[in-house]
Amino acid sequence: MLRTQISLSEAEYEAxxxxxxxxxxxxxxxxxxxxxxxxxxxxSKPWMQYAGMVESGNPQSSQSIDELVYGHKD
Incomplete structure (x- = not known):
């Protein structure tokens, strides 16, 4: 991941x-x-338009992605 810097007005930043x-x-x-x-x-990657759109509501979901995708293990 690259870092960048942007300038925002105070109102934009607060919003x-x-x-x-x-x-x-x-x-x-x-x-x-x-x-x-x-x-x-x-x-060339039409499926990418959906990347990041599904939210589980669980901030720890990335740690249990297999469970989210495939369901609970029996």
């Missing part, structure tokens, strides 16, 4: 921080999601 908090995500993740939505979809 973005509040929205990130409302969604329960970091400001960086909010900005990444916003940028993904603004960029054109790579037509």
């Amino acid at each position: 973005a921080k509040q929205e990130a908090q409302r969604l329960g995500i970091s400001l960086a993740e909010l900005l990444r999601r916003s940028l993904r939505n603004a960029l054109p979809v790579d037509q």
